[in-house]
Amino acid sequence: LSPTVNFALRISFYCALCLVVSALAAVACLLVNGGRTVKNMRIIKAFVKTFKYFFGLRFEVKGLENFKVEGPALIVSNHQSILDMMGLMEVLPDNCVQVGKKELMYMGSVGLIMYLGGVIFINRKSTSSAKMVMSEVAKTMVTENTKVWVYPEGTRNCTGDLLPFKKGAFHLAVQAQVPVIPVVYSSFTTFYNPKTKLFTSGKIKVEILPPIETKGLTSDDVTDLSDRCFSTMRETLFRLSGHPGEAKDSS
Numbered sequence: 277l278s279p280t281v282n283f284a285l286r287i288s289f290y291c292a293l294c295l296v297v298s299a300l301a302a303v304a305c306l307l308v309n310g311g312r313t314v315k316n317m318r319i320i321k322a323f324v325k326t327f328k329y330f331f332g333l334r335f336e337v338k339g340l341e342n343f344k345v346e347g348p349a350l351i352v353s354n355h356q357s358i359l360d361m362m363g364l365m366e367v368l369p370d371n372c373v374q375v376g377k378k379e380l381m382y383m384g385s386v387g388l389i390m391y392l393g394g395v396i397f398i399n400r401k402s403t404s405s406a407k408m409v410m411s412e413v414a415k416t417m418v419t420e421n422t423k424v425w426v427y428p429e430g431t432r433n434c435t436g437d438l439l440p441f442k443k444g445a446f447h448l449a450v451q452a453q454v455p456v457i458p459v460v461y462s463s464f465t466t467f468y469n470p471k472t473k474l475f476t477s478g479k480i481k482v483e484i485l486p487p488i489e490t491k492g493l494t495s496d497d498v499t500d501l502s503d504r505c506f507s508t509m510r511e512t513l514f515r516l517s518g519h520p521g522e523a524k525d526s527s
């Protein structure tokens with residue numbers, strides 16, 4: 277098979293798997309929990325964790341203990357591809373919902389399972405409405421003791437580097453006065469590259485970094501907080517990925 281055909285087949289299989297498994301998981305979620313609740317994420321996680329075996333992907337996870345903070349927290353991670361859903365479910369802590377673009381809601385059964393899992397949908401085309409939703413989340417995550425997972429790059433980026441961070445996630449953390457836990461996935465570029473039609477098996481290193489406290493911070497500190505997370509995540513991304521010119525992770 278040519279690389280292009282191989283890529284198309286594997287991506288189509290991934291999408292088909294997502295659609296079929298989402299439909300099955302939706303039935304399970306409705307039977308067990310009856311409707312939209314973060315508790316459904318446990319069920320979704322159990323299904324999605326099997327996907328890696330179909331694609332020959334291996335995850336090497338470090339720092340899971342950093343998720344064990346008391347109470348709510350904001351999790352930020354790099355976002356490379358639609359394949360990220362596998363990496364997300366590999367480490368997802370309990371009581372954690374994600375922020376996603378509202379267009380995802382219309383992806384058939386995949387949209388339905390996101391809705392049932394409690395995903396918070398935002399309209400990226402309307403800054404004021406996205407900010408309003410995020411401010412509401414800052415309140416509910418505290419009262420309902422949930423963690424919230426945001427991709428601060430705001431879009432997929434498979435270049436092996438980070439895009440500049442949007443600030444919404446950090447406003448959210450400061451408004452809720454909750455710690456920020458950065459999570460970094462090594463670059464996919466050695467096994468997945470939509471531009472060159474590469475999609476083979478591979479290993480993904482994941483590191484959950486220590487929480488960064490926000491108690492006492494105000495909106496004036498948001499830029500500093502965002503810059504701090506960006507630097508630590510970029511340094512970790514390069515280390516995990518063995519980026520040219522950077523120290524390669526020895527493990």
Ligand SMILES: CCCCCCCCCCCCCCC(=O)SCCNC(=O)CCNC(=O)[C@H](O)C(C)(C)COP(=O)(O)OP(=O)(O)OC[C@H]1O[C@@H](n2cnc3c(N)ncnc32)[C@H](O)[C@@H]1OP(=O)(O)O
Nearest residue numbers: 294374376377403406407410427428430442443444445447
């Ligand atoms: C079986 C298979 C499938 C299973 C699936 C199971 C479920 C898994 C679900 C996973 C879902 C994954 C979804 C991934 C995505 O969809 S990523 C895309 C969507 N996410 C985001 O966009 C989040 C990151 N974006 C932001 O945080 C943005 O800041 C946003 C809030 C969206 C606004 O963006 P934008 O309009 O571009 O404006 P700016 O970021 O430039 O901000 C403008 C100024 O406003 C200030 N700001 C931002 N937020 C706030 C706020 N909450 N309060 C006050 N002020 C705010 C910001 O600082 C800017 O001002 P300055 O320039 O700093 O002065």
Ligand SMILES: CCCCCCCC/C=C\CCCCCCCC(=O)OC[C@@H](O)COP(=O)(O)O
Nearest residue numbers: 291294295357358361382383384386430431432
């Ligand atoms: C009846 C409608 C049928 C719709 C068929 C849809 C077919 C696609 C099926 C499965 C695809 C699996 C996708 C898994 C979830 C991916 C979430 C994701 O990664 O979204 C991208 C978003 O973060 C950023 O979007 P952009 O990079 O800004 O763009």
